[in-house]
Amino acid sequence: MRPFTYVRPDSAQAAIEAFAAAGPGARYIAGGTSLYDLMKLDIERPEHLIDVTAIRGLDGIETDGDRLRFEALAPMSAVAINRVVLRDYPVLAESLAKAASQQLRNMATVGGNLLQRTRCLYFRNGAGGVSAGMTYPCNKREPGSGCAAIGGLDRGQAVLGQSRSCTAVSPGDWPVALVALDAYVEILGRQGTRSLPVADLYRLPGGTPHLEFALTPGEIITAIVVPKAAAGRQSTYHKIRDRESYAFALASAAVALDMAGDTVRQARIALGGVATRPWRAVAAEAQLAGKQLTRETAIIAGRAALTGAKAGDHNGFKIELAARTVADALMIAAQRKPA
Template identity: 70%
Template sequence: MQPFSYVRPETPEAAVQAFAAVRSGARYIAGGTTLYDLMKLGIERPAHLIDVTAIDGLDTIDSSDRELRFGALTSMSTVADDPVLRHDYPVLHEALSRAASQQLRNMATIAGNLLQRTRCMYFRNGASSTSSVGAYPCNKREPGSGCAAISGHDHGQAVLGQSKACTAVSPGDWPVALTAMDASVELLGAAGRRTIPVSRLYRLPGTKPHLEFTIRPDELITCITVPKTRAGRASTYHKIRERESYAFALASAAVALDLDGDRVQQAHIALGGVATRPWRATEAEQALIGKRLTPALARAAGRLALKGARPGNANAYKIDLAIHTVADALIIALGRAA
């Protein structure tokens, strides 16, 4: 049993102050659907838990002429069931409603979901051979120990964004949809408030795969904002998995289209399940602009989205799967534009 202290502040500022007061070993906790798992596995060993669920005003959904605003503590199920999202932004609705189970969606918050860590089996079930936890080296768990997945079972590993130190897939659905829709997060920390795009929240593994996020440890996500766009209605989150519920993506695509007649004026494409972070396919987006979207063009865009993919020992299937996933998502979005 790992002992820890526990506080429950009532404002964002008080939460940040509580973090600063202990300086090290602190973690914010909301729904707990990720952190508790990591504590049980011995991956996270916080000495201090700062429960932010008593903070008032961070569980709301607001809409203006320019943007959608989601309070950080709003549950995944509440946002997924929002009628505006269902009608005007199906890519956001589907990304949430197809994630996890209903019970987990009722507990998990939309901000906490952005910070979930990989489901790589070596990360979750192993550690360095010098550790008492397991016999598999993992640079995310123990920096410098190595990566067992590179020469091991890599059926579910990334084909985009890998490094010689890590091939673990970024697990989320919601972050992929937010990346496609140019969303941002508002942060509060000891240095004050700032806003960054969701696409800049995640690091590539490089030589330091244990550093997964760009936010500082003391920073608290307070809000997620999504710019309003006509492309929202002509959108989808297309997720391919081994079973229809409670499964992570083998490949997924978040797609939104802005059309003028039958010509693409703007395209949003992001991939999940195949990369080490939510993967924006900008070259594929550019290839669609000004053109009439056909099944052949959709497949060509899918191939561009996977440009530079590098398979491992047993995950080459993901490249072809993701190409078809992107192509299918584009055609689904096109149908919704009509």
């Protein structure tokens, strides 16, 4: 690890001022389960850490009224076992409960989870950077250095949203569920507050894969808001991985249904593990609207969810896997009792 300064302000405003005073090289830190990891790998090299965990009143969970509101410092584990979330939005609870391990979920925050960086093997490989003899080039880690995954061993890489510069998968589970439910984040910066759909927080890699999030330096995510909707109780987060716990998704689907009997009034579907950002499957949603949900229509919708998917040499299996994951998720969600 490289040396860094450390401060722990007790208000969001003080954190923003500390960030501005520190200048380039400043980073916020919350649970630290992602950032410290990347610092030890010498991929992240912050010179100034601004620990946000002492900020008062930023870890609440509100479930009354017409929305759910999770403040950014709420631990993943606390949201995952919240009674209302478990009952009315199992897709949210499951996306958290199926992520990482219990110990990590106790430390990790729902805000920090949104901003974790990719688990792409080539991004994380080694220390020191290409210029210092790093084995694998990575445009996300070192812009312009190339991408070893393209044309290389790409089993874990994205089949949706990739570019000629980057095929790294967006790793989080929670953002996938949030995107399916049209959630947005509340953001505080020096210019004041703003809100942004979670879907728009994530940039496609294009030619600038190192620019991953639509935040300006110094902005803090203060809360995540989920508008309440008819689709909620009949929902699930279905995650397929190499082992059944403590692993990132090979393919996952967040599904929430609003049904009239067997007929789908509205389906909300998002994919994880297969795309460079949490991926809303609008073609699959359109495919299902007004239709009876059967195994057959679920499989057709699953295929529609992968519209435009393009595989490399070793990740073609993800296209079929993700389609079936969507289909299975639809059938699981439909079996749940509506409100």
